[in-house]
Amino acid sequence: MSRSLTLCAAVALALLTACSGANGNASNSPREGNQPADTSVKMDSANPFAATAIAAFDEPWAMSFLPDGRLLVSEKRGALKLYDFGSGAAGDVSGVPDVLYGGQGGFGDVVPHPQFADNGMVYISYAEAGDGDTAGGAVARARLVLDESGGGTLEDVEVIWRQVPKVSGRGHYAHRILFGDDGMLWIASGDRQKFDPAQDMTSNMGKILRLNDDGSVPADNPFAGQGEVASQVWSLGHRNPLGIAFDPQGQLWNNEMGPKNGDELNRVERGENYGYPIVSNGEHYDGRPIPNHDTRPEFAAPVITWTPVISPSSMEFYTGDLFPDWRGDAFIGGLSSQALVRVSFDGNRAWESARYSMGNRIRAVRQGPDGALYLLEDGEDGRLLKLTPQG
Numbered sequence: 129m130s131r132s133l134t135l136c137a138a139v140a141l142a143l144l145t146a147c148s149g150a151n152g153n154a155s156n157s158p159r160e161g162n163q164p165a166d167t168s169v170k171m172d173s174a175n176p177f178a179a180t181a182i183a184a185f186d187e188p189w190a191m192s193f194l195p196d197g198r199l200l201v202s203e204k205r206g207a208l209k210l211y212d213f214g215s216g217a218a219g220d221v222s223g224v225p226d227v228l229y230g231g232q233g234g235f236g237d238v239v240p241h242p243q244f245a246d247n248g249m250v251y252i253s254y255a256e257a258g259d260g261d262t263a264g265g266a267v268a269r270a271r272l273v274l275d276e277s278g279g280g281t282l283e284d285v286e287v288i289w290r291q292v293p294k295v296s297g298r299g300h301y302a303h304r305i306l307f308g309d310d311g312m313l314w315i316a317s318g319d320r321q322k323f324d325p326a327q328d329m330t331s332n333m334g335k336i337l338r339l340n341d342d343g344s345v346p347a348d349n350p351f352a353g354q355g356e357v358a359s360q361v362w363s364l365g366h367r368n369p370l371g372i373a374f375d376p377q378g379q380l381w382n383n384e385m386g387p388k389n390g391d392e393l394n395r396v397e398r399g400e401n402y403g404y405p406i407v408s409n410g411e412h413y414d415g416r417p418i419p420n421h422d423t424r425p426e427f428a429a430p431v432i433t434w435t436p437v438i439s440p441s442s443m444e445f446y447t448g449d450l451f452p453d454w455r456g457d458a459f460i461g462g463l464s465s466q467a468l469v470r471v472s473f474d475g476n477r478a479w480e481s482a483r484y485s486m487g488n489r490i491r492a493v494r495q496g497p498d499g500a501l502y503l504l505e506d507g508e509d510g511r512l513l514k515l516t517p518q519g
């Protein structure tokens with residue numbers, strides 16, 4: 129009984145979705161191209177929004193809107209897709225460098241340059257192989273040349289940044305990319321599960337980095353005088369900072385995965401040390417304790433600590449019109465928590481103001497040009513969800 133009801137609801141939702149497409153294109157087969165196999169969203173019925181599954185991807189990792197309203201989606205195995213909301217088709221973008229797929233690594237972020245409409249440049253991050261069994265994150269820029277068939281090609285691919293040094297293991301790349309309003313390029317670089325690099329200025333791992341858009345180092349960076357990779361560093365002592373975003377007032381924030389417990393939201397300040405692995409409100413997975421933040425006030429403490437953890441992925445500040453109550457709040461994708469986590473702010477204070485259960489691991493969060501909030505689920509057949517106000 130409930131199964132057939134669920135099926136009816138899913139069919140009704142699929143019909144609604146097909147009919148509401150800009151071109152009214154209904155697919156002839158039950159699953160064509162990037163149509164999700166299951167459009168039902170098993171979220172908490174108390175959530176104050178409707179969620180519609182509109183497409184599915186193979187292990188999607190990140191997404192960014194282009195000025196024409198289409199959506200770039202990275203798939204972890206190394207594919208780049210260009211999703212058209214009008215046709216429901218996802219074109220292929222060729223020219224992605226070879227990525228090292230495995231563990232937490234593969235194709236990572238994809239972000240257009242702030243002047244994309246003029247220069248066609250996009251920035252991508254990915255895991256690349258080093259000597260022996262080593263690996264590291266890399267950021268490249270390329271010109272996205274769009275074609276007539278709904279896809280395109282990355283041309284003139286140029287690697288402008290790498291994690292130093294390459295190390296064994298396949299975790300904690302982070303390699304999140306962000307542009308500021310001033311055109312600066314920010315990269316959140318994970319500690320590669322090696323702990324000490326987060327405090328070692330001969331490594332750019334476990335750091336948040338500030339670069340010019342060609343990968344060169346701004347002369348006014350806090351450690352510019354130290355040369356080498358230290359000159360890239362804006363802040364240090366981070367673990368796996370998968371989310372980084374500016375609030376509407378221009379303040380930078382990051383979320384990062386803690387060790388066992390102790391996920392963090394940090395207010396990111398120039399030259400600050402956020403303490404990992406010397407302090408954390410969590411503990412090592414092997415049971416060794418890590419002194420809490422309050423034992424070492426010289427390290428910047430998190431504004432929010434989550435215990436139990438939410439496993440924060442990407443973060444986006446909401447500034448749209450569809451959800452007026454949400455303006456100025458941050459939205460964080462929760463992996464293990466299978467939730468969309470809402471964070472509210474009052475100056476330098478922040479707190480979790482809501483946790484919306486989504487029934488799946490949430491990998492990415494973006495505000496669309498229409499003011500809707502878009503989510504990518506994690507994993508195979510990870511779906512693109514569109515959140516709109518109820519009723």
Ligand SMILES: [Ca+2]
Pocket residue numbers: 365392402403404407408428429430
């Ligand atoms: Ca910390």
Ligand SMILES: [Ca+2]
Pocket residue numbers: 408409410411417418419420421
């Ligand atoms: Ca601790």
